[in-house]
Structures are given as C-alpha cells and as structure tokens.
Amino acid sequence: MEDDNSRTKLVTRLRVARFRAIRGVEAALAQPRKTSAAEAVKVIQSVLTDDEKELLFQQLRKQPAFGEENQEDLLLQAQVAHHIAKQAANPVVQAAVASACVAVVGSRKKSRALFKAPIGSRSWRSAQGSTPLIKRGAPRKIASPAIFQEVRKYLLANATDTARRRKVGGRSVQMRNLKRSKRKLWTTSLAMQKLMKRSTWYVHLKKHHPEFVKMKCRTDVCAFCHKYDKVFLPSLRILVGQSESRVQALQPDYFDACQQQWDKMKLAGKTDPDDKLSLQYVRAAIKYMERMLAARAATILPDHAGALEHRGALHAEEASAIADLNKARSTLEVCEHHFSGVQRQSGFREGMIDKLDVSHVDIQLDFMENMSTPLGPEESQEWFWATARESITTLGFYAHYWKDGKEVHHYYHYISKIMNHDSAFSITAFNDLLGRLGLTSSHKVLHVWADCGPHFRSYEFVWNLVEVCRSRFPQVYLHFYLEHHGKGKNDGQFGLQRNWVVDYAREHVISTLENMTDALRCGAAETMRLDPPPAGPSYSIVPFQPAKPQVIKKLNNSRTKLMIEYTYCIRFDRRRNPQFGIEIKDFVYSDRIVDERNGVPIGDVVCEDIKPKEADWRFSYRKTTPEKEPLNVQLLQRRLAHQAHAKLVKVVSRCSPAVVLIAREEESS
Structure with a gap:
C-alpha cells in the first residue's frame, strides 16, 4: 500500500510540473517575438521549481541497470515525455516542449526511442542550443548557357586528358579524369556552391558533363581494346557478312566493283592486315554504298512490273546495312587510338633495334615471375610442407650497345631472395648494371x-x-610499353631461364640460391657454346643481395605538369649551364622525339627524400621441419591399451547388428 501511495504522489507531482511547464511556454509564445526551442528550455527551467525540475529531469534521464529493467519505470519515462509533448493544444508549444525534453535527455538515440519519431540533425542542434547548420547552395534549374560554360571551365581546370573514349548521345567523346571527387570539387568551391546545391550539382554533371569522371583504374587502356579480339571481331565478322548478303540477295553484283578495287589494293600491300574486319574496309564499304545509293536515286526508274518495289526493298536494305556498319565504325574509331599507339611505338622500337647508333645504349628491364625451390630429379615429401618452398626473384636486363667497334647484346639475370618488387630494388639493380x-x-x-x-x-x-x-649520359630517354603490349627481349630471356632450370633439375637438386646460380650458369654456358658471342648474345648471372637504402629520392611532382600514368616517353636533357640542372620533357609517344617541338617541358625538377616503410628487405625463407605439433605418444599408447582391454573382455561394438537387435527387443518389450 505504501508503494502505491508513493507512486500516486509521484504521478500527481509530475502532472503539476507538466502543467506549469506548458503554461509557461504558452505565455512566452504569446509575446510578439518568436520563441525558439532553446528559449523554450529556458522558460521551462525558469517556471519550474528546483524540486520539480529535478523530479522531471530525473525521470527522463533514468537509466535502469543491466539486468534490472523495470517495465513500469520504462513505461513511466515514456509517458512523461509523451504527455509533455502531446498535451499542449498549440502545435508550436508542442514542438517547443518536445525540443526541450530532447535537450534534457541529452541523447539523440534515446530521444528517438522515447518520442517514437525521427529527430533531424537541425532540430537536435536547435534543441541543444548549438549553432544551426548552414544550408549551403541554393536549388536552381540550370538552364543558363553562362552557368553551363562556367561549370565546364571549372571542370577543365580540375581535370586531365586521357586516351579513353566513350559513347555519349550516339557520338564518341574523350574522357577526362577529375583530380578530385565530385563532392570535393563542390565543397571546396564557393562559386559552385552559389550556383547550385550539391544534389543539383550531381545531376548537372551526370546530365551535361558525363565525360568528366574520377577514374579508379589508373591505366590508360580503352575498355573496348580488352574485348577486341574475343568479342568484337567475331561479332564484326558476322555483321559485315550479313550486311553484304542482305544487299546481294536483291542485287548479286552489288559489291563486285568494291571487291575488285580492294583486291588491287591488297596486292599492292596497301590494305590493313585485318582485311575486311579493319576500319579501312568498313569505311570504304560505307562510302561505296552511299555512292551507289546516290547514283541510283539519279537514274530513271525502269518501266516494268515490280521495279518500284524492288528499288524500295534495296534502298531499305542499304540503309539498314549502312546503319549497322556505322555502329561498328564508331567502335573501331574508339579503339584506333590504342592500335595507332602500338604501331607507332613498335615501329620506333624495331627501327632502333635494327640500326642502333654507335653513341646510343639500349636497356630493357623487367621482373620475372618468382621461381620456387627446391627442385630435383625426385620429389621429396618434405618439399610440400606449407613453408618448405623458397621463392627466388629474377630481375632481367637486356643491354644493347657498341663497344670496341662491335655490337654487343648482353643479358643479365639478377637473382635474389629479396621479395620486394619495388622501385628501390629496381633502382639499386639498375645502378649496379651501369657499373658492369x-x-x-x-x-x-x-x-x-x-x-x-x-x-x-x-x-x-x-x-x-x-x-x-x-x-x-647527357641525354636519357625513358620509354614505357603500352599496356598489354610490352613483350620484348626480357620475355624470351625468362623462358630460356626456365628451360635451364628444368634441364639442371633432372640430375641435381636445387634448394638454395647458390644451387640456382650454378644451374643458371651451366645453362648460360651451354647456350653460349651453341651460339657463341659476338654473333649470339652473352649471358651473365648475378646473385644480388644489396643493402636497402635508408632514404629514397623521389621527383616532387607537385611543382611539375607530369602525369606519369598517362605518358609513354620522357626525355632528360643535361643543360650546358650546370646551375640550371636537368630539363625533362614529356613526349607521350616515343616516335615524337624526332620532332623536338612536340615535347612539353614539365616544369621545375625538385627532389624529395622519403623514408621506406620497412627498414629492411622482405626475404623468402623455408623451414626444414613441418609446422605441426609432434604426436602425443602417451595418448596413443593409452588408446592402444584400451583397445587391447576391449578385445580381452570381448566388448561388442555399439554398431554391431547384435547390439542393435537387443536394443530393439528391449524397446518393444
């Protein structure tokens, strides 16, 4: 009874406190000026006495201990917040009192649970008396050409050109890579925020500037080129065949003149190696059909039955074939930049190999896929443990130069246990090669x-x-093979190295770096015996275990215009005046170096020192024992003893048919 009386008194006091709080807020809102939610909190705190405020706030803040939740206490908390917000007749008073209670609770998550309604960030900050959120940007329909040009100018200033292209609105456009995300571009520009709000910014870029994107992949290869051989060429073969057959079904001699001209060009060696699947043939076929269509329109219709229907059907098939070939032409034109780059680079490369100047030095380098040991004529069981294999890195160099009036072709195999395929290892090995x-x-x-x-x-x-x-060297060139087209001397070098290892492992065990060195030197000696230098190339095997540099020097790109991800040729020139240092020019493609005007200076050349993330190299290692715990012999002996005891007392297995039959008889009885 005493508990019921105390709870009744508590409810009565809460009702009085709620009533006085609501009346106080209504009186404050009756004034001419508008009362905010934060002022409503002050009104409630000024109207209620200290005991009433403490009683009201204590109920709102009450947190039951873990495992001691009382459903009645939780219900009372919800009723207090609910009645304070709902009993006010004026909606403005209701919102003000609710905001005051939100500020008292101090937890946005708990307030949502109490009021069973979402509370926005602006309402929450206003209820707490914090600085309101600034609404940046204004909604606006972008229909002004001036605004369109201003946005495009801003995007061009924050984007770089790429060789990628995509179809937008039926036409091929060049893609541009944004230096920052679309969100960052809007938040960091006050001018763009004044033009439009962020949601409008996203819609505007997607609709009017789709060629500006933030590329995740940093390789400059057209997406069509990856699927060119396996997907596009078979479909193009079918498309060209069907287009010609549909027209020839109505006029068998339609393509005779075109085919004769193409055969003459083919005999003269003026056609593309892809023959009828090339852009050259597709363009010629479209142009030929357009001429035939125009010539037929200028002729008089023959005076015989069905001539009009035949001409209409032929015209429809020609238009359909031209439309299909135009689609294929647009795709071929998109891929043309990649093919032209490969042809230009390959032509320059082959020309330099065939006729190398006496003052020039040509070096190619590449990493080989790691080889693992041990290897041998008979495979041991311990070689297949998880840590029994040891990897060996190979960095291959091909050096082509003139020495003492003779042309030298020399291959270097740098083998090491170091697993770092990074710039630090490449630079260290490259400098060592120049000294050799x-x-x-x-x-x-x-x-x-x-x-x-x-x-x-x-x-x-x-x-x-x-x-x-x-x-x-007074002049240095750095060439990068186009993606997926970098097969060169090093790939043949690595294939030969694998053959050397396989031949040596037929009679010897290769388990260490020294064994691998012996295997490669034996193979190199045999190869040079069959094809002796200088008529054939020379081979050198270099075990390489250098100390890791503590500081790595790097070109500070913040002061230059060089985008190394989108170039394939860079030239370094030593200036005559030493105080000016080195001048670097970006030529994009290797064949542009014949015309120096095409080179673009990148700007100031400044060095930046960086520390490697790891103090030492990462080495490959192997264990001679497996990573398994030894067997518990005592446990095995105890199990054997139990088995022997079971045989002596003739214990029947639980799975035997006799035991199963006995169990069934007991259940039935």
Whole structure:
C-alpha cells in the first residue's frame, strides 16, 4: 500500500510540473517575438521549481541497470515525455516542449526511442542550443548557357586528358579524369556552391558533363581494346557478312566493283592486315554504298512490273546495312587510338633495334615471375610442407650497345631472395648494371625500356634517371610499353631461364640460391657454346643481395605538369649551364622525339627524400621441419591399451547388428 501511495504522489507531482511547464511556454509564445526551442528550455527551467525540475529531469534521464529493467519505470519515462509533448493544444508549444525534453535527455538515440519519431540533425542542434547548420547552395534549374560554360571551365581546370573514349548521345567523346571527387570539387568551391546545391550539382554533371569522371583504374587502356579480339571481331565478322548478303540477295553484283578495287589494293600491300574486319574496309564499304545509293536515286526508274518495289526493298536494305556498319565504325574509331599507339611505338622500337647508333645504349628491364625451390630429379615429401618452398626473384636486363667497334647484346639475370618488387630494388639493380657494362664517354644517349608496372613507372625511378643524366649520359630517354603490349627481349630471356632450370633439375637438386646460380650458369654456358658471342648474345648471372637504402629520392611532382600514368616517353636533357640542372620533357609517344617541338617541358625538377616503410628487405625463407605439433605418444599408447582391454573382455561394438537387435527387443518389450 505504501508503494502505491508513493507512486500516486509521484504521478500527481509530475502532472503539476507538466502543467506549469506548458503554461509557461504558452505565455512566452504569446509575446510578439518568436520563441525558439532553446528559449523554450529556458522558460521551462525558469517556471519550474528546483524540486520539480529535478523530479522531471530525473525521470527522463533514468537509466535502469543491466539486468534490472523495470517495465513500469520504462513505461513511466515514456509517458512523461509523451504527455509533455502531446498535451499542449498549440502545435508550436508542442514542438517547443518536445525540443526541450530532447535537450534534457541529452541523447539523440534515446530521444528517438522515447518520442517514437525521427529527430533531424537541425532540430537536435536547435534543441541543444548549438549553432544551426548552414544550408549551403541554393536549388536552381540550370538552364543558363553562362552557368553551363562556367561549370565546364571549372571542370577543365580540375581535370586531365586521357586516351579513353566513350559513347555519349550516339557520338564518341574523350574522357577526362577529375583530380578530385565530385563532392570535393563542390565543397571546396564557393562559386559552385552559389550556383547550385550539391544534389543539383550531381545531376548537372551526370546530365551535361558525363565525360568528366574520377577514374579508379589508373591505366590508360580503352575498355573496348580488352574485348577486341574475343568479342568484337567475331561479332564484326558476322555483321559485315550479313550486311553484304542482305544487299546481294536483291542485287548479286552489288559489291563486285568494291571487291575488285580492294583486291588491287591488297596486292599492292596497301590494305590493313585485318582485311575486311579493319576500319579501312568498313569505311570504304560505307562510302561505296552511299555512292551507289546516290547514283541510283539519279537514274530513271525502269518501266516494268515490280521495279518500284524492288528499288524500295534495296534502298531499305542499304540503309539498314549502312546503319549497322556505322555502329561498328564508331567502335573501331574508339579503339584506333590504342592500335595507332602500338604501331607507332613498335615501329620506333624495331627501327632502333635494327640500326642502333654507335653513341646510343639500349636497356630493357623487367621482373620475372618468382621461381620456387627446391627442385630435383625426385620429389621429396618434405618439399610440400606449407613453408618448405623458397621463392627466388629474377630481375632481367637486356643491354644493347657498341663497344670496341662491335655490337654487343648482353643479358643479365639478377637473382635474389629479396621479395620486394619495388622501385628501390629496381633502382639499386639498375645502378649496379651501369657499373658492369664498361661504358665510355663516347656513349651519349641512354634508352631505357620498361613496362607500366608501378616499380618502373614511378617518380622514384624518374629521379634516379635524373641523377644518371647528370653524372653519365647527357641525354636519357625513358620509354614505357603500352599496356598489354610490352613483350620484348626480357620475355624470351625468362623462358630460356626456365628451360635451364628444368634441364639442371633432372640430375641435381636445387634448394638454395647458390644451387640456382650454378644451374643458371651451366645453362648460360651451354647456350653460349651453341651460339657463341659476338654473333649470339652473352649471358651473365648475378646473385644480388644489396643493402636497402635508408632514404629514397623521389621527383616532387607537385611543382611539375607530369602525369606519369598517362605518358609513354620522357626525355632528360643535361643543360650546358650546370646551375640550371636537368630539363625533362614529356613526349607521350616515343616516335615524337624526332620532332623536338612536340615535347612539353614539365616544369621545375625538385627532389624529395622519403623514408621506406620497412627498414629492411622482405626475404623468402623455408623451414626444414613441418609446422605441426609432434604426436602425443602417451595418448596413443593409452588408446592402444584400451583397445587391447576391449578385445580381452570381448566388448561388442555399439554398431554391431547384435547390439542393435537387443536394443530393439528391449524397446518393444
């Protein structure tokens, strides 16, 4: 009874407190000026006495201990908040009192649970008396050409050109890579915020500027080129065949003149190697059909039955074939930039190999896929443990230069236990190679060829060539093979190395780096015996275990215009005046170096020192014992003893048919 009386008194006091709070807020809102939610909190705190405020706030803040939740207490808390918000007649008073209670609770999550309604960030900040959120940007329909041009100008200033293209509105447009995300571009520009709000900004860019995107993949390969051989060429073959057959079904000699002209060009060697699947033939076929269509329109319709229907059907088939071939032409034109880049680079590369200048030095380098040991004539069981295999890295170099009046072709195999395929290892090995070549002051120009891997296509490797240009060569070129087209001398070198290892492992066990060195040297000696230098190439095997540099020098790209991800040729020139240092020009493609006007200076060449993330190299290792705990012999002996005891007392197995029958009889009885 005493508990019921105390609870009744508590409810009565809460009702009085709620009533006085509501009346106080209504009186405050009756004034001419508008009362905010924060002022409503002050009104409630000024109207209620200290005991009433403490009683009211205590109920709102009450948190039952874990495992001691009382359903009545939780219900009372919800009723207090609910009645304070609902009993006010004026909606403004209701919102003000609710906001006051939200501020008292102090937890946005708990307030949502109490009021069973969402509470926005602006309402929450206003209820707490915090600074309201600033609403940046204004909604506006972007229909003004001036605004369109202003946005495009801003995007062009914050984007870089790429070789990618995509179809937008039925036409092929060049893609541009944004330097920052669309959100960052809007939040960091006050001018764009004044033009439109953020949601309008996203819609505007998607609708009017779809060629501006933030690319995640940093390789510059057209998406069509990856599927060109396996997807597009078979479909193009079917498309060209069907287009010609549909027209020839109505006029068998339609393509005779076109075919005769194409055969003449083919005999003269003026056609593309892809023959009828090339862009050259598709363009010629479209142009030929358009001429035939125009010539037929200028002729008089023959005076015989069915001539009009035949001409209409032929015209429809021609229009359909031209439309289909135009679609294929647009795709071929998109891929043309990649094919032209490959042809230009391959032509320049082959020309330099066939006729290398006496003062030039040509070096190619690439990493081989790691080889694992041990290997041998008989495979041991311990070789297949999880940690029994040891990896060996191979960095291959091909050096082509003139020495003592003779043309030298020399392959170097740098083998190591170091697993770092990064710029630091590549730079260390490259500098070691230059010391082994025995070059003289007559060698003036250095050409370095590498793939687009991040260990070569990096600002660290670029700065190393800057120092090489300062100390050894007045002029240095760095060439990058186009993606998926970097097959060169190193790939043949690595295939030969695998054959050497396989032949040596037929009679010997290769388990260490020293064994691998012996295997490669034996294979190299046999190869040079069959094809002796200088008529054939030379081979050198270099076990390489250098100390890791504590500081790595890197080109500071913040002061330059160089985007190394989108270039395939860089030239380093040593200036006559030493105080000006090195000048770097970006040529994009290798064949542009014949015309120096096409080179673009990148700007100031400044060095930046960075510390490697790891103090030492990552090495490969192997264990001679498996990573398994030894068997518990005592446990096995105890199990054997139990089995022997079971046999002596003739214990029947639970799975035997006799035991099953006995169990069934007991259940039935």
